[in-house]
Amino acid sequence: MLLHSAISGAGAGARMCMANQWSFGRPENESENAAMARALAQSFGFEEERARRWMQSAGEDTHRVLRRGGRVAATLVLVDMGQFFGGHRVPMGGIAGVAVPPEERGAGAALNLMIACLRELRERGVPISTLYPATQTLYRRAGYEQAGSWFEITVPTAAIHVREKELEIRPATREDQSILRDLYLRRTVHCDGMLDRGTYIWDRVWEFRGEKTLGFIVHRNGQAEGHVFYLQRRPAVWGRFDLQCTDLVATTPAAARRILSFLADHRSMAQNAIWFGGPTEPILAHLPERTFEVKLNFYWMIRIVDVAGALSARGYPARMKETIRFEITDDVLPENSGRYVLRIEGGRGVVERDSASGGGAGRLRMDVRALASLFSGFRSPAELILAGQMTTDDPQMAQAAGWAFASVGGGPAMCDMF
Template identity: 45%
Template sequence: MDATTAPQFGPPQGEQELAAAEDIVCQAFAMPPEEGPAWRKRIEAGGAQLRVLREGGSVAATVAHFSMGQWFGGRSVPLVGIAGVGVAPARRGQGTGTRLMQTCLRELRAQGVPLAGLYPATQPLYRRVGFEQAGSRHEIRVQLSGLDFQERSLSLRPIQEADLPAIHDVYRRHAQRQQGWLDRGTYIWNRVLRPRGEPTAYGYLVEGHAGVEGYLYLSRRVAPHGLRQELSLSDLVALTPAAGRRLLSFIGDHRSLADEVVWRGGAADPLLFLLREQTYQVKHLFTWMLRVLDVPAALQARGYLAGLSGALHLEVDDDLFPENRGRFVLEVENGEAEVRPGGDGDMKLHVRTLAPLYSGFLSPAALQAAGVLEADDVSLRTATALFSGPPPAMPDMY
């Protein structure tokens, strides 16, 4: 099948379209041309699906997506991550990016996907197709001089291949307690083990009588000012306070070599609470976005606080999916949700506004203050209770 007879949207057909897709991505993300094939092989190894949009008989734009999950209210909601969005330079400014994303989202919704997420290079494009801000990613930079821990009660050793199932289980147990962390698939785990633009990541775990309690993956790079090092963590997880102190002790043991350690996560990392002094900086890096593709399915898949009950009458507007338009009743009983059509529509909002409400990124009152949500006082109180939780954050990039 050649490019003139292939469907307008779908996997690249043949070496010519693959090369065109790689070239578009390299130009969109300022990568050297020779890195295109390596990029494609990397995403394919992680299970990502590469798609192209054809216009005028040639490849006009690219997008890659991959399946995973995202933790909300203690439950993993199926999520497709969007990456590698690029438009051929000659096609820019002609609505190609919007058509690409609309077509991609239609395909995903038809497959039963309730949520899509991405890190935006530009927000207007993604807002046009229903995405909105839903959580943050922060850089945490700690001075090793402040890591004066001497915790040795747990043993620490390098991670072996046989440890990976236990490591994945520890991560999952920790991520389930968070809001917005990814339920990782192969693509994200590959990025943890082989962080892009970083030296090799070395893994270390801590364990007690009950097994693995925490771990980290650490890369060492020469600091800009000379012979000293900077430590970069592509993952840092502690299930217990003792594991947190043991990992911080291990990092502090590098004081003769390095001045700082950096990792990514949320603004209120509990490990920082263990430090004697405020010998750290927390810097906002990105705000990620969500798109609710299926309103009832997404609301029902999410977790809610155990013991919590209430009903919220929503009226949702969606420019892309007629199935999402209209009134829905979210009924939560002891943390379990059911969604049915109908109701009084006491809370009116666009599907874009549903994203930060759903994730807990902005409170109902904040969304009302921004002029993107209409509701009476009872609905505001109910929504505040239903969607309460820690600020949504994400240590991973995709």
């Protein structure tokens, strides 16, 4: 993909390099792979060998580079996944490993890289993109906005006063992958923001940054009801270790109590059990006292790549029948700008371009960034209005949008970092 400037039309704050020709795509040879590894190492502060292992684990089809003058000016990892909203899977492009070599910084490479990647996703029919931002300013310029949370949950093993062993537990093996996937989907499909994991994320459950995990399945007469995977992470000085969970899933109350009992059984040497998820993690309801800590680690961001595609892919309340009209502006992907009508019935939405006249009357007016926060259920219409990110002259339509996009269980959240 050749670009004289990928960021033309990206707003007054975008740095344009009109005299330079950019090109975007997968690395074409070993020299570009090496340049990508160097950029990752220099940007994230680790050795090139670790960067190459990361690239290998993600798969060569995920590698992207932006070139300028024949040199690699920026890199990223693009992982095809899905994300659940309203009980339905929305195809999603996950962005990781955004890196710019020190000598290329300050010339607009990162923004050009992101917008070229968004163009690719739109051409492929992927309606949303999600990332964990190292800096929000860059990604907001590319059209991303806060859309969900990633919480760290810490439970001291000595404070788990649950001793229930009704269910059995056995080690997990790679042959159990289909069982594990089924358990995970049963737990997450109705949790807004959770990933429909691909191979890259599942591999990180089994082996995280070169460390193999220990995995166990909780079952009743051979029927799986939950699982837990963890690393034994010891602090810098010798002493007790923490159980750093790479996955923890309970699909029944009995499985939740059995997993808690299993974690408590490690208390002679393990100080804490740590995992990630939302602020209202159901397994914590089985603890008699608030002997745990739930700490916000990150707000992740979403980019609506295709407005109509995103609104029609997610789910809505099953008994809702409503029509909501939008007027959207997008200064990066101008083809998204315009008026839309969303008709909701039977838990699904049908989206069309809105040809009705009448100025902006009877519509929810916002830019594509605010739409991302609304789409995920992270912010309500009332909150967006208070933030100055949405306007309307139809309070009833704003209320209907609040019902349509409302997220349950503490708001959209993820248990995976990528």
